[in-house]
Amino acid sequence: MNKKLLNKYAERLKAAELKITPQRLEVLRLYDNSMLHPTADEVWRRLRRKFPSISKATVYNILEIFAERGIISTMDIGKEAHFDFDTSFHAHFICNRCGKIYDVKIDENLHFCLPEEHRVENIKIYFYGICKNCLDREKK
Amino acid sequence: MNKKLLNKYAERLKAAELKITPQRLEVLRLYDNSMLHPTADEVWRRLRRKFPSISKATVYNILEIFAERGIISTMDIGKEAHFDFDTSFHAHFICNRCGKIYDVKIDENLHFCLPEEHRVENIKIYFYGICKNCLDREKK
DNA sequence: CTATTTGCAAAACATTTGCACTTGC
DNA sequence: GCAAGTGCAAATGTTTTGCAAATAG
DSSP: OOHHHHHHHHHHHHHTTOOOOHHHHHHHHHHTTOOOOOBHHHHHHHHHHHOTTOOHHHHHHHHHHHHHTTSSEEEEOSSSEEEESOOSSOEEEEETTTOOEEEEOOOTTOOOOOOTTSEEEEEEEEEEEEOHHHHHHHHO | OOHHHHHHHHHHHHHTTOOOOHHHHHHHHHHTTOOOOOBHHHHHHHHHHHOTTOOHHHHHHHHHHHHHTTSSEEEEOSSSEEEESOOSSOEEEEETTTOOEEEEOOOTTOOOOOOTTSEEEEEEEEEEEEOHHHHHHHHO
16 A cells, blocks of 8 residues: 555544554545445445455444544435545435435535524535436436 | 314325325324424334234334325434424434434525535435533533 | 235344454554 | 454344235225
């Protein structure tokens, strides 16, 4: 692996006060700059290429602590949890037909009528519908 | 049960082209005008009072078909699915401390930067944080 | 009468837990 | 060396499925 990159991921772990392990580095490497929103199972299947004996419990561990430290965020859509490696403010579009998840840019300055009485720490916005891809296929 | 109300629920089922069964009527009755966001298990436990032999599969069936026909909507928060019997446009606030779910009014005219290329059919907005109740308790 | 719905039991699936072993620091 | 992380297997909890019996229309 590129030494510079490896270092970048190590720094990220250090910043989150996490020990640097090969498994954790690999998770960061696999999904760095990725637009995917993998489930724990998907992450596990990809990690197994490099660590054939890696346990699913470990993957859940890693993803849980990453989410806790803000390295990733969790998405609750459907039965399985998905994870988002892009923690910048954005919404998601989920296609009801093909299930694909798209990132959607949202103006951060949009001020919702925030519930004033509560302390809001996080916002999750999901759009559901039919994606462009499926719409195009439909027309044929 | 009040005959007028029973009729109201029956009408709602008919409008959705669903057969009128006592179990379905009871679900509607239990959560009519309710601010709760029950899980399938919670609905099941309440239904058992009137139908001691009701199966969980039946409850899942009812909730699934209700959601399909737009009588209720589903909320994906955490591991368990929750159901919302108020299908008018609103957001939710979920307390990270106590887990309570609050309804939040949202200006329907707020036009998000909707993803234009896709066809949006539904929007779900979740705020997470600490609720007023927990904040007050904290101050003491 | 017939298609739907229900209840039950088992299966499937996602996630968590406990514990012994290993590793990062 | 020691706390933290990993791998494994079993447990837990939620949702789905297959099927026979009951029921709405």
